[in-house]
Every structure is written in C-alpha cells, then in structure tokens.
Amino acid sequence: MSTTGARLLVVDDDPDMLRLLSMRLSSVGYQVTAVTSAETALTQLEIEHPQLVLSDVRLPGRDGLQLFDEIRKRHPSLPVILLTAHGTIPDAVEATARGVFTYLTKPYDGRELLDKIAQALALGAPASTPAKAGDESWRAEIVSRSNRMSELLAEARMVAKSDASVLLRGDSGAGKEMLARAIHRASARADKPFVAVNCGAIPEALLESELFGHMKGAFTDAHANHKGLFQQADGGTLLLDEIGDMPPALQVKLLRVLQERAVRPLGASQSIEVDVRIISATHRDLDAAMAAGQFREDLYYRLNVVTLTLPPLSARREDIPLLANHFLQKLSTKYGKRLSGFAPEALKALATAAWPGNVRQLYNVVEQVCALSSSPLIPLALVQRALRVPTVEVQTYAEAKQRFERDYLVGLLKLTDGNVADAARLADRNRTEFYRLLQKHELTPGHFKADAVAPGSEPVAD
Known part of the structure; x- marks a missing residue:
C-alpha cells in the first residue's frame, strides 16, 4: 500500500538534521511537520493528528523518551520511532520494550528509515478498507491489500465469467469458502443459490443422501422426500469443501452426476437434471492422494479445470x-x-x-x-x-454444550449401529427422551445402520 500523503511529525533539536530529514521524507510524498523540542511536539499533536512521530532521543528539556511516555498517555495507538546515538542505545532498547515501534542509530540508513516508517504506517492503517467501487462488491468480504491477494482475486474474477469447474487449494483456515462465495457473486449465477458442504464433516452414511437427496421410504426413517444439495443449488454454485476427504464410493457417484448433469435421489426411479457450477476445495495434496489410490484421477480432472491457490497468511x-x-x-x-x-x-x-x-x-x-x-x-x-493458545476456539457455554451433545449422540449411534434402544440404554436415558434428543439435533438412526448405504450403491461404469 502506498504511504504517500501520510502526515509525519519529526522532532530534532539539530536544525541541519531536521532539514535533512524533512527533505528526505517530503521527497517521497510524506507531509512533514518539523519541530525542535518535545514541548513543541506535544503542542503540535493537539493542533493536527499525525500518523507517526519520528523523534531524536536527545532533546533539550524533556527528552525523546519522556516525549514517548507522554504520547503514549495521550495517543496510545500512535506509533513512535526514535533516532538515537550509540550512547543512548540501552535507553532506546528499554523504550522499545515499553512500546516504541522501533529505534534507529545515527548515522541512520535512509532506506531502512523509509522501510520502518512504511511498516509502522501499515500497522497503524485504519480498521476499515477504502470504499470499493460498485463493481468491486463481489469481493467485499475479502479484506486485503497485498499484491499476492490482488493477483489471486484478478484471476478469480476472470474465472467467474465462465462456468468452468474450479479447484481451490490452500491450507486450512486460509479462506477458501470466502473466495468461493466471491467467485459466485462475480458470476452470472449470482442471483441463484450458493450452497456449501464440507465433505469431511458429514458421516459417509449421510453424505450421499445430503448430496443427491432421497425419496420417502428409500430407507428406514426416510419419512419424506428430501431434496439434496445439488437440487438446492440448481442454477447456482455448489462448493464441495474438503473434497479430498470424500469416500471413494461417493467419488464414483459424483463423477456420474458431473458427466450426466443429473442426480438420482436414493429410492428414485428417474434422474433429475441439475444445472450447477462446481467449486471444490481442499487442503490435501490430491496428487499424492491419487498416487495412493485414495482419489480418482478421472474425477480430479473433472474438478480441476482451473486451479486457484490461496497463499497462507504468513x-x-x-x-x-x-x-x-x-x-x-x-x-x-x-x-x-x-x-x-x-x-x-x-x-x-x-x-x-x-x-x-x-x-x-x-x-x-x-x-x-x-x-x-x-x-x-x-x-x-x-x-x-x-x-x-492460538487454536482455542472461543465459544459460549451453550454452543460448546450443543456441539458436545451432538457429537456424543453421533458416537452412540455409530457404536450401536443405529439401534436406538441400545444407544438410550448406554446413555442412561429412556427411549422417548433419547428420541427427542435425536430430533433436536436432526439425527436419523437409520443412517447409522451398516446397510444404510446399500440402496443405489452399486458401482457406476466409467
């Protein structure tokens, strides 16, 4: 980000040094106010609001360290850089520990000075991003000013104009779903649904029904027709997050849907046409997964028409x-x-x-x-x-309790092969209360039976 135009307050009692600093900083576009004492600097702070203070340590009367202490009291978020002679380095180091952004020793290196000022101004950047033009609203949720992200977003916008399948690569937590939403908003499908599913977070017995849907009576506890995510996303975009975790049997069925552009819900006798743009995402190395026989090569090339890689935050x-x-x-x-x-x-x-x-x-x-x-x-x-403790996820007590309860019920149903009587007995709850808990968390016991994936699970010829 360009720092041109930022207002700096420079403090030094040496007129020649002050003039040299002012000329150097003004020549690269900064607005410089130059003063010769800490007292004048504090007065100037009340008149205007600089974005950074650059001060010598040795000043008449109140020195640069005392000036910093006063600035910290009045303007705690204002960055301060100190210029120091070798004799005052220990004091400058102590000041850095107390909150001075950095210090430079005289004679200072001009390039280093400009770099440090730019860093300090970047850290003190305003909390909100500049107002975006109307045609930039598609990426409004993505907060960034880095060149890496600018290049990626330019590619994403170009890709969005087509219907090509996109594979998003990147580490966990890098923002793949947010980028997928941005691509959807920049596409001709923007006014249609955007649907996301984490392929690794849904039990295998449930994932097929979630993706493709099922008909009433297709299996035990299928009491009504269920529209799958492909149908829900019809006309829009479907994000298959963590596609690398999709079970091999479902990879075959997904490939068939992509080839035929139609889904057949479990228990249905006919396929239903769907018009869906597929974006998939993964943090796994799919090349290694293919080599290990864990991911189908034909599906990979269907999904990987265009690859976009999100850079890590570092x-x-x-x-x-x-x-x-x-x-x-x-x-x-x-x-x-x-x-x-x-x-x-x-x-x-x-x-x-x-x-x-x-x-x-x-x-x-x-x-x-x-x-x-x-x-x-x-x-x-x-x-x-x-x-x-960077990995601690802040949750309310109610949210944590809700998550534990659902995970506990899923574990019991897996352990008992979907037998509600046995699961209720292990939980020390009567069946009526246990059924209420299952209903609360939208869990269907039949999905956890060993034969729950049997309907329609026959392999598909390529």
Missing part, C-alpha cells in the same frame, strides 16, 4: 493489521464493547506471529482478546497471551 503479512482491525470492529459489536484498536506493539506482535492456522486462527485470537479486554486499546500482553 505470505501476506501486510494484510494482518487490516484483518485484525476488521475482525476487532465486528467482534466489538458482538461483545458489546467499545474497542478503539490495538496498541502499536500489539499489532507488531500479530504481524510477526507464525499463523499456522491462517486467517481462521487470527480471527480466533482477535476474538479472545476482544472477549477479555478491559480497556479500549488492546495491549501487547493480551495479544501475547492469546498467541500462546
């Missing part, structure tokens, strides 16, 4: 402050808090963290600090605490 670090502030805005509303942003050193810690869990992990970290913050400005200590 490869687009300039997006981290923007994303963190974006999430903080959203979550402060959820938690009913007035949060103004992150302290500069807190943003710096976020920008330099490893992020193995990518954007999803960043969201969880921001949610944790948002939930625990007792002050408008998120401090470094709270971010460091959250980063030590």
